[in-house]
Amino acid sequence: MAEEASSASLDFVRQIVTNDKESGKWQGRTCTRFPPEPNGYLHIGHAKSICLNFGLAKEFGGKCNLRFDDTNPTKEEQEYVDSIKADISWLGWEWGESELYASNYFEQLYEWAVVLIRKGLAYVDDQSAAEIREKRGTLKEPGLESPCRERSVEENLDLFARMKSGEFPDGSRVLRAKIDMASPNLNMRDPVMYRILHANHHRTGTTWSIYPMYDWAHGQSDALEGVTHSICTLEFQDHRPLYDWFINELELDHHPQQIEFARLNVTHTITSKRKLLALVKEGFVRGWDDPRMPTVSALRRRGFTPLSVRNFCERIGVARRDNMVEFQLLEHCLREDLNKSAQRRMAVMNPLKVIITNFPEGTVEELSAINNPEDESAGSRVVPFTKELYIERDDFMEDPPKKFFRLAPGREVRLRYAFFITCNEAIKNDAGEVIALHCTYDPETRGGNARDGRKVKATMHWVSAEKALDAEVRLYEHLFAVEDPAAISEDEDWRDSLNPDSLVVNNNCKLEPSLGEASPGDRFQFERIGYFACDPDSTPGKPVFNRAVTLKDSWSKIAKKS
Numbered sequence: 001m002a003e004e005a006s007s008a009s010l011d012f013v014r015q016i017v018t019n020d021k022e023s024g025k026w027q028g029r030t031c032t033r034f035p036p037e038p039n040g041y042l043h044i045g046h047a048k049s050i051c052l053n054f055g056l057a058k059e060f061g062g063k064c065n066l067r068f069d070d071t072n073p074t075k076e077e078q079e080y081v082d083s084i085k086a087d088i089s090w091l092g093w094e095w096g097e098s099e100l101y102a103s104n105y106f107e108q109l110y111e112w113a114v115v116l117i118r119k120g121l122a123y124v125d126d127q128s129a130a131e132i133r134e135k136r137g138t139l140k141e142p143g144l145e146s147p148c149r150e151r152s153v154e155e156n157l158d159l160f161a162r163m164k165s166g167e168f169p170d171g172s173r174v175l176r177a178k179i180d181m182a183s184p185n186l187n188m189r190d191p192v193m194y195r196i197l198h199a200n201h202h203r204t205g206t207t208w209s210i211y212p213m214y215d216w217a218h219g220q221s222d223a224l225e226g227v228t229h230s231i232c233t234l235e236f237q238d239h240r241p242l243y244d245w246f247i248n249e250l251e252l253d254h255h256p257q258q259i260e261f262a263r264l265n266v267t268h269t270i271t272s273k274r275k276l277l278a279l280v281k282e283g284f285v286r287g288w289d290d291p292r293m294p295t296v297s298a299l300r301r302r303g304f305t306p307l308s309v310r311n312f313c314e315r316i317g318v319a320r321r322d323n324m325v326e327f328q329l330l331e332h333c334l335r336e337d338l339n340k341s342a343q344r345r346m347a348v349m350n351p352l353k354v355i356i357t358n359f360p361e362g363t364v365e366e367l368s369a370i371n372n373p374e375d376e377s378a379g380s381r382v383v384p385f386t387k388e389l390y391i392e393r394d395d396f397m398e399d400p401p402k403k404f405f406r407l408a409p410g411r412e413v414r415l416r417y418a419f420f421i422t423c424n425e426a427i428k429n430d431a432g433e434v435i436a437l438h439c440t441y442d443p444e445t446r447g448g449n450a451r452d453g454r455k456v457k458a459t460m461h462w463v464s465a466e467k468a469l470d471a472e473v474r475l476y477e478h479l480f481a482v483e484d485p486a487a488i489s490e491d492e493d494w495r496d497s498l499n500p501d502s503l504v505v506n507n508n509c510k511l512e513p514s515l516g517e518a519s520p521g522d523r524f525q526f527e528r529i530g531y532f533a534c535d536p537d538s539t540p541g542k543p544v545f546n547r548a549v550t551l552k553d554s555w556s557k558i559a560k561k562s
Contacts, residue, residue: 030062303533303548
């Protein structure tokens with residue numbers, strides 16, 4: 001249990017929760033919340049927040065509320081609600097009956113806004129959004145008070161009720177908190193609480209013509225739900241005084257504690273919803289779940305596992321300061337998981353035909369292949385060996401250098417799970433290109449071992465040419481060529497940093513026939529190549545596989561140098 005762990009092993013958020021629990025604060029309860037806006041798909045940064053909030057609740061015997069911050073009907077859709085729920089479930093977290101919505105509290109929020117108006121702490125402002133922004137001031141200069149600031153309580157109550165009834169057009173009025181236009185914290189300079197929006201809400205329809213701003217809805221929703229620790233990213237640190245001000249002035253019985261932590265920044269990745277939406281809308285990617293995207297649904301489609309993402313979030317920890325995390329660490333976590341769990345298969349990406357001249361015509365030799373050397377319970381499968389095979393073109397050189405140990409004229413190698421073969425002749429076309437190899441096999445080396453004890457220096461994968469499946473394989477690289485696309489200045493177009501080689505499609509891949517039984521989402525290690533996942537675009541007889549990650553672990557080398 002978390003409360004039994006030593007303080008040295010706890011991050012600062014868990015230390016706060018531990019201290020609160022030990023002191024009996026909130027009667028020892030722990031209640032967190034994950035409050036996504038249903039205006040886009042969740043990304044890897046959200047995954048960190050999900051794992052933190054749901055993880056804390058689990059560790060401390062509490063609960064985590066899933067609360068949708070559905071306060072902007074112009075950008076929110078049921079599609080996003082459904083995708084968010086699917087992503088959280090996929091990551092392995094459950095919210096039970098704690099599926100909540102800010103829209104559940106619209107009536108209570110309205111009544112509390114009336115309370116502040118009656119206390120002289122809120123007023124209706126007729127200024128435009130541009131005028132309010134212009135008069136807000138700067139970090140060095142105070143803001144200017146609105147000419148509407150001293151309206152009477154009665155007039156504000158009347159105008160606010162008429163705003164609610166839909167009498168005024170969009171943008172014509174807002175409700176603002178009356179705090180301090182000279183505050184050094186710009187968030188305290190009479191922030192907007194409500195704006196007029198005549199829009200259809202995905203849950204409440206056209207019932208409401210006014211909608212609460214995030215800063216107004218968030219803290220009060222936390223209080224209503226009995227949240228104990230309201231955990232946000234660092235950009236909300238300056239919003240904490242406002243969070244506390246609203247709750248204090250309303251004199252609510254419950255006052256949650258807001259805690260800020262560093263958001264997740266990953267190399268070669270952006271997590272800006274605006275930019276991610278642009279990538280989708282402008283056709284730079286095939287959708288929110290395009291495997292090049294940083295969304296949870298894209299990671300799932302690419303072949304990442306829930307455990308790999310959770311392990312990644314655990315390894316990066318919870319910090320107080322923003323930092324940049326190498327994407328290679330995420331890949332490393334995936335390799336660790338798939339090495340243990342993924343079954344092995346053989347696939348040839350760039351096929352070169354091999355004809356076994358001394359193998360009987362029309363014969364199929366059935367050979368046993370291990371599914372996963374890391375997991376004995378995975379058992380084995382049958383792979384067919386026939387007269388004509390495919391090997392990787394890179395596994396043959398007609399005139400090899402000294403340290404090339406694979407197939408060459410006169411050289412003997414081992415075919416994985418099969419036999420030793422020797423290359424006797426390279427067949428060329430009129431252009432002088434090698435199009436096939438004539439080889440012989442030694443039937444006494446079945447299973448890949450010579451009875452006379454002779455050794456070879458290379459073992460190669462292969463597939464039967466007669467039984468192979470034709471497949472489309474999609475090879476993914478970073479979507480952005482630069483390490484930190486979020487740092488691109490406003491004067492430059494961030495789209496210019498997109499990697500033109502982020503997707504390479506191979507339509508000439510040959511797979512061993514057992515992969516014809518793969519279902520979308522199934523993950524395999526293609527031996528000597530990488531880890532791949534079956535894509536939903538697969539059709540009967542024509543599977544599509546996405547490369548999730550290569551076999552080479554470059555992150556471990558980077559980590560050792562740092």
